[in-house]
Amino acid sequence: MSAPPARKLQLGRVGETVQRVDAIPKVTGEFAFSSDLFAAGMLWGHTVRSPHAHARIVSIDISQAVPMPGVQAVLTHEDVPGAKHYGLEFPDQPVLAIDRVRYFGEPVALVAAEHPEQARRAASRIAVEYEPLEPIVDAERALAQEELHPNRPTSGHGYREDPRPNVVRTMVVRHGDPDAEGDVSVSGVYELGIQDQAFLGPESGLAIPDGEGGIDIYVATQWLHVDRDQVAPCLDLEPERVRIHLAGVGGAFGGREDLSMQIHGAMLALRTNRPVKIVYNRQESFVGHIHRHPARIWAEHRADRDGKLKCVRMRILLDGGAYASSSTAVTSNAASFACGPYAVENALLESTCVYTNNPPCGAMRGFGAVQTCFAGEAQMDKLAAALGVDPVELRLRNALAPGDTLPTGQKLTGSLPVAEVIRRCAAIPVPEPDGLPRDAIRLPGGSGNVTRGEGVRRGVGFAVGFKNIGYSEGFDDYTAARVRLFTDRSGGLVAEVHCAAAEVGQGVSNVLVQVARTELDIVDDVLLAPHTTATVDSAGSASASRMTWMSSGAVRLACAAVREELDRRGGSLDPGEEIDIERIYRHPRTTPLDPETGQVTGERAHVAFACAAMRVVAEVDTELGLVRVAWIGTAQDVGKALNPQAVHGQIEGGTAQGVGLALMEEIQTEDGLITNASFTDYLIPTALDMPRVVAELVEDAEPDAPYGVKGVGEPPTVVSTAAVVAALRAATGRELARVPVRPEHLAGL
Amino acid sequence: MEVVSPRTLEEALRLRAAEPGLMPIEGGTDVMVDLNFDRRRPVGLLNLNEVPELRGWSRDDGLLRIGASLTYAQVRQRPLADTLPALAEAARTVGSPQIQNRGTLGGNLGTASPAGDSLPPLLIERADVELASVRGVRTLALERFLLGPKRNALAADELIAGIRVRPSGARQTFMKVGPRNAMVIAVVSLALAVDREREELRAAYGSAGPVPGLVTASTGERETFPELVAAAAEPIDDLRGTAAYRRHALRVLVGRALERCWA
Known part of the structure; x- marks a missing residue:
């Protein structure tokens, strides 16, 4: 018996260093980012934005913009086909401002034109009359100022009731005896400014009408399916008629969890029945996504003479800006990780996030733990100095x-x-x-x-x-993967992996392929299908350091099922025969924290x-x-x-x-x-x-x-x-x- | 937008006189930023990159004539860098290597920013600006050319043709403060020369007043010179730094520069 033919895939399994699949195109400049997208006959979209941090909109007059050269559509909130509001977790954000703007750069109107410059010029002819209002810009004072969201969008979701105005969420963790004393105590007040994700690829995408009332959106994002589920209701479409496809992502870091141009591009494309591309410029990008929460933190650490922590007390105030985004989870995280990776017998941790008219904040790499680590570790150094340890x-x-x-x-x-x-x-x-x-x-x-x-x-x-x-606190998180096994023309066995896991530069594409190579060591080749909502269920978000874990779990499950089916069929496939199985992976369940005590339920x-x-x-x-x-x-x-x-x-x-x-x-x-x-x-x-x-x-x-x-x-x-x-x-x-x-x-x- | 590319200085000057609305452009490292941000909408661009008279540099009996198109990368090259060492050090601080390959001295003069990196080193060498028009050529001391933040004495029909300078041979240096270790706009900058021959100390600051300013003293005033320069500056608070920090930093920089150039 002769030796089996050498398989192409002896290398590149789990645990081995594998060159990124996009390494060469990125280095040579051939990689297509979302801003490089092109479609024949496409229009360019432009967004009119608020120059005020807080104002009432008195009127919007588009009559001067409509007849401008090249203009194909001018849209305002009146043209939003479905739900007028959207949001990553709470629908508190208008697709286009209705009667009020709550932050600098908030979208107010849209233009589509043949050329980006025509769109920009027409946009400048849209007359928006504002009545400026006093902006709420200080997180502490916001707790006693007029409500920016009188309907309290985050209330009634099982969070602690906090009657103060403008609270997005308050989280209190009481652990042991919060009044426990130590031999030594150190305290400090810490502050962090607003950090931006500063990804180099600006928000951009291409929306293409499918000719049957549906839409395909190619966009740089972190979670394809959650985009779809926010876009579809605003367009008044069933989710299946909105297909989101991942375009080349030029960095994300949390800043692409919230929507940017998705609904806007789709509105313009459906109105004009032509593809519409939107690319934010650099200045616009700074208002086009959420940022890391700035914070003020009051901390006290008490320890015994041996340096064992007895009690940590921390109050954290986060400025969430104008809309909720993922602030409720950031608030909770800040409290959860306030003590650092240390065993603490007693603690009182209070974390509050408020609405203001500052730039909206949400997810960014570290997600609440960055802020408290900065304060907590400074405290640990103070404690070491106080104890001489x-x-x-x-x-x-x-x-x-x-x-x-x-x-x-x-x-x-x-x-x-x-x-x-x-x-x-x-x-x-x-x-x-x-x-x-x-x-x-x-x-x-x-x-x-x-x-x-x-x-x-x-x-x-x-x-x-x-x-x-x-993801935490009872969120039902899962990742789907689908593996298709078939034979290619030369009789080789090929596995095609479908997973909507967003490749945001972190390298998840390699992980998907490595897992398939490891679990299906019988195949000759592994192909990675495009990341899209069209062919596979949700992968969840490329966030919270979760994607490698979740997607490798899902691909492994799908591969095991494919392997089992192959064995059932005798271990080989005939030409034209295929196995196609989708599996869903879930991590161990979590449950909410008690709203009063912050304790696990x-x-x-x-x-x-x-x-x-x-x-x-x-x-x-x-x-x-x-x-x-x-x-x-x-x-x-x-x-x-x-x-x-x-x-x-x-x-x-x-x-x-x-x-x-x-x-x-x-x-x-x-x-x-x-x-x-x-x-x-x-x-x-x-x-x-x-x-x-x-x-x-x-x-x-x-x-x-x-x-x-x-x-x-x-x-x-x-x-x-x-x-x-x-x-x-x-x-x-x-x-x-x-x-x-x-x-x-x-x-x- | 129309882009006009003259092939000779004469043609460039004729176009300039005929169409003062054309924005002169060399490397584009400032002009293109303004266009991108929609801060300017000129009727067209007067592209000076194809004008041979603006390129290169020459020396005639101790007088240097530097063409307006000279890039920062060229300024960093010897032997020019040995002749105007502070200018070469300043060129190294400009943006990234890509920007140094595109940006020009003429453009820096045209922009006339208080933070223009080449301006303090040219001030301490008492450079003149060569301004050309169909009416002829005039020279103006750099100090008189700089009128205010992003304002200069260029007439509507004039182009910046070059720089004329008689290198002093004095020991000199350039320093620039920014919160990042490369690619920053100066929070404050300083060029300083210790001119033994003329027994003169010359310092020029950037980003510490409406225009880069020249301060001189005799070499005998070394001890008080840091304070003199700091007091002469007129810094403001802005998003890049505070007036107090700028004045403080200038004092420190002058002290260190004197130490560096005294020997």
Whole structure:
């Protein structure tokens, strides 16, 4: 008997480093992003937006715009065919403003024209008369001001009743005796500015009418099916007649969970019966998506003389901006992770998110845990200083471990190797300082050439962070995958994987293929079908570090079913014969938190957790307040690395986003108006601001997850802001209670 | 939008005189941003990239004549970089390598931003701006050319043809403060020269007043010079920084620059 023919797919299984399927096209510039879409005869859509943060709309006059050259449609709220409001979780946001605008940049009207410039010119002829209203711009004062949403859209959903005006959600966690005293107490007030996802690919998409009243929408998004379920009612169409297809995503980070141009493009396309493309420009993109919640946090940590935490008290105030988006879940997360990955016997944690006329906030990488990690880790360092204990040692003494109980009463049944990530990170050798003289670009201030070493001090910071993996609090979350098995012309066995998991750059496409290769080692080739709502059920969102876990679970189930069916048929397929099976994967069920006590009402409110420890070496020009992050070492709890290179990529990227929040990234506003909506003034780290990251992958299998995997995208972002600022405090001796840290604060002005 | 591409300076000047509404453009690193943001809607663009007289640089008896089309990347190259070292250091701080390949000195003068990176190094070398029109050529001291934030003395029919400067040979440096280590608009910047021959200290600040400003003193005033420069500046609070920080940073920068250039 001769040896079986070599199969093409001996490599690229789960656990192996596999080159990204989109690596070459992205590097060569051939990858088609959603902004590159084209259809014959397409029109260009343009959105008229509110110049006010808060105003009453007196009138909208489109009569001057309609006869403009090239114009094919001008639409207002009166033209929305179905439901006038939509929302990711609560339908509180008008498709187009009706009688009031609640934030700067809110969509008011739409134009479609033959050329984008014609659309823009016609848009400028739409006369909207506004009566400006006093904007609510301070989160604390909002709790006593006029209601922005008098119908309280988030009320009646099982959250704690909070009668104060403008509350999106209040979450209170009472754990043990919240008045328990310790031998030592430290406190602080912390603040975080508004961070933007700053994805490079602006909101964009193409809507194509199908000629039968339905619509195909090609768009960069994070969750195809939830887009469909929001779009269809507004168009007054059955969900099946709205098909959402994933277009090339130029970054997401939470900012594409909410809709942008989807309904607008579809309205214009259905009205004109022509394809309509909408691409936001950079300025527009800053108002085109939600941001990370800015926060003010009051924290007190009490510990005994040995450094064991006795009680944590924290009050968190989040500014949700004009609409709810995913603020209710962010509010809860902020409270859930307020204590950090530490065992705490007693706690009182209060988290409130309010409506204001500031830019709307929602999901962004880290999702509530970033804010509290920044405050909590600063507190841990204060405590270490007050006790005279090494900061790493203090964290080890309090590290959570399986079997411990979280402040929500949830018992840790799965993996959470906090002590191990701390030890592994602490063991990474910190490099010696670079000597002098050296090129200015490797000193604080970089190419600005401001120092040859004058004023420069080095600081080392350490931080630990954790957050949940997956959707929480009873959300019925699932992922579908469909696998088609057939023979190709040469008689080879091919598996075609259908999954609507959004590839947002995180590398889930590779994961889907790797799982199929692993589970169907009998096939000669694995193909990945386009991500769409048209051929497969929902995959859920590319969010909450959940997609690798969920989609690999679904593909594995579908593959197992396909394999079983193949065995039943005798182990082979005839030409033309196929097996086509769809399966749904669910993670262990969660249940809501009690609205009064914040305690679990079942076994768990969160599915699972992941943690990371990080050490940062920073050099600070203490006179000018400029920074060079010189080195970062981290150990991250990844469960199981399905594609190790991709995991390292997520750690580096996630870390860079946290470095950005620590040092420079902030949306600035004046009376609710964004004043720095450009990459000239909204700064994100360059290669000179981001050092090499030495990352240790801690593989401690998650018992409830396929292959033991955990999501890896968020923990680095949760921890890095805290770790960077800890290094800056060590270098300057200053408190630095607000991020992004500004040069004047580092310089002590 | 109409784009007109003259092939000679003479043709460019004729077009400029005939159609003052055309926006002169070189690398486009400022003009295209304004167009994108809809801050400007000129009737057309006067593309100066094909005008050979605006390219390159030459030296005649100690007088340098630098064409307006010289890019930052070219400014960074030797031997010009050895002759105007602070200007070369400033060019290194401009945007990214891609921007340095496109952006030009002429464009920086045309924009006349208080944050223009090439302006302080040219001020400390007491450079003149060469302005050409169908009426002829005039030169104007850079200090007199810069009138206010994004305002200069260019007449409606004139083009910036180049820069004339007699390099001082003085030790000099350029520094720029920004919260990011590359690709930033200056929060505050400084060029400084210690001119032993003339026993003069010259400092020019950027982003600390309506125009980049030149401050001079004798070398004997070294101790008080940081304070003198900081006091001469007229910084404001804006989203990039506070007036207090800018003044403080200027003081620090002048101190360090003096140290660097004193030897």
